[in-house]
Amino acid sequence: MLSRSFLAAAFAFSLLATGCVAGTSGATEGGSDQPFEGEVEFWTINLKKNYSGYINGLIADYQKQHPKVTITWVDVPGQESATKLLAAVASGEVPDAVNVSSIELGRFVPSLEPLDAYFDQSALADFQANLVEPLRTGGKLYAVPWYNGGAPIAMYRKSVMDRVGFDPATPPTGYDEALALADEVYEKTEVNGFNALPDHNTLRYYGVELLSPDKKKAAFNTPEAVAVLEKFKKSYEAKGIAPGAVSKDVRNLPQTLENGQVAFKAHANAAELLNVQKNAPDVYKDLVVTPPVQMSTGGNLLLAQQAFSIPKASKHKKAAAEFIKFFTNGANQLAFCKIVPIYPSTVSSTKDAFFTGVSGADPMAVARSVIVKGLPGLKYVPIGTAKDAELGELISEEVRAFLTGTKSAKEALDTAEKRWNDALA
Template sequence: MSPRSFLAAALAFSFLTTGCVAGTTGASESSASDQPFEGEVEFWTINLKKNYSAYIDGLIAAYQKQHPKVTVNWVDVPGTESATKLLAAVASGDVPDAVNVNSIELGRFVPSLEPLDAYFGTAELADFQPNLVEPLRTGGKLYAVPWYNGGAPVAMYRKSVMGKVGFDPEKPPTSYDEALALADKVHDQAKVHGFNALPDHNTLRYYGIELISADKKKAAFNTPDALAVLEKFKKSYDAEGIAPGAVSKDTRNLPQTLDNGQIAFKATANAAELLNLQKNAPDVYQDLAVTPPVRMKEGGYLLLAQQAFAIPRASKQKKAAAEFIKYFTNGVNQLAFCKIVPIYPSTVSSAKDPFFTDVTGSDPMSVARSVIVKGLPELKYVPIGTAKDAELGELLSEEVRAFITGTKTAKEALDTAEKRWNDALA
């Protein structure tokens, strides 16, 4: 998917079917030390050629000039076909040498990927933000290196509505409990729904609730604390602090949104939503106060996904692929990409550039950039860590919707979700 699509869809789960990818072993494997730094490197990205050819072609040309023995063959794969094509490549043994992978999908491909520790040592990883590198390890081994992400979340408040309830943008809610209380207050006093979110597996994380056992074999979220979270959201939903359309399964097209003026705020959101508001609802955009979002119980913010690069185990050009990935993802090149598309880097040096640190202006996008950059060091990417993360998330959401609409009690919803998780993990 394109960087802009990636940002806009950051709260959505992968559309892909689940299942592990078998590893590829045999004569095609070789170690870091016995491969020449030359030859053709097949390099895959996801849906970038249409809008960003000049940037990527420029990087490839510059790299090949520096390394005349290396030819980089760039293959851009449509977003809807990226996993299918990689699955087919792994099955056939004819794999790309460097491949762009969405972190949500990384777990299912790990068995067919090359551990990168022999290619990316401490020095090579020094400029990457550690909080983005560590989640890409499985069993102590590094299977991908980070590229770009949607940045830290922000919060958005409609000043024309929030002014009626004495809201101070310098003191926004710092927890979901505070956001729920504010939502109820907004509906009581301003007769506008507060926000449109229901608790999902990521919300439970914000409350400090573990989702899965350490061995990744059992659900761990069915606790009194989780039941209490569901009850809090149900109470706000019944009081219309949470908009009625929040129970819709299609979270990208909810009936009540900031765009149509039927909710007052979003306590945590991806900044890319501001681009849509600026284009489709300019009056709402100009009415927004952008602030830091709610925080996790232990502090920091949850990053829902990041784009990364991996090397298939069957590649015959692992060393050359690793060297090109180092170049492609270095701080200078990530900064250049961030200047042409609203994404955020995984490198510390990029985030320290004046482009991010010397942000001026009071418009929502400018304020959002400042909020995001300050939040980057506090980002936490904590996937469920299975090959079925997307499926598990939706299974829990289905049961939460059943509870919110009155079909089940909170206990019944959590009991059913727990069983469905355990069945899927078995």
């Protein structure tokens, strides 16, 4: 699902695709399927309304270069994407190239074609290696990267941070430093520091493993996790963390950068900066953008990325692979990044002046530079179950109970552990 608010909240990134049977104008997979012959049906998610000009232009260019190929584009509403792909797989009438989200990839692997025979090392050379490897299962490649939400950034309100002597050249590098800064901000300015809560991803930033190696049991209920929760509780009570941060409605928190009631976000995505630019232009002008807090091992988590796969039942696998190579090449990804706030999976795209030629202090321009510099350090490591989103919310519910005084940190983790194990069972 792609829009100008591309990575809003919890990464509502649950995307896949849909469609109908591929055409039969070309040869079948029996042995004469040619790379540049036949009808290739490919699916995207929620792109036609705003980006049909870009995609139809690519299709026209490709068909001029390969006149024996017909590209049929099917665009699917995000909420229907997984359901329709499941139906297509069940019927055997599948697309040839399908846009998948890395979040959903695992459930479809049994129905997808391994891509190693179609994408050798030279074909993968321009992709960020750290974005390719997570798309392998059992040593086989089941998708190639397309776009992502980019590395995170941090945003600080200069008018508040100047009052505590904050130096944007040396921002917090970890959550401990961010918590200390938040407490200092409230103590000296009576403006809440930030809205951060210790969710399952925060635990990962502290090096806490979420699951057992076989992914069948929760593994986060440790003394280290208790200590993390206690640190956040201390800051919550000191009002470094805003009181409304415990709201379940994360899209409408009472205290935000936009309404001027928090001083910074130590870990944010590009869509959040866009929202500030659109909804609070005065606040936007007051922002300075820096690198975000990182994991204890360095780098940042990538919550999801968009990719392309080829179903096993496709009758035009070679032709589909060739079109995917064209559609996701560096030049075409760069062109897409220039019309929508997304980030490329190709190294060559990031070397363009659009990303490297940053001048001045405009927050969006600085953010592009920060994000691209952070791309090589991104780590896409999902929880790795079919219930990742559900599990994340289960632990957040218990953390909110802890912060509001209903449970101790150990009680919250005990309950979360049981709920995870029940869900996994």
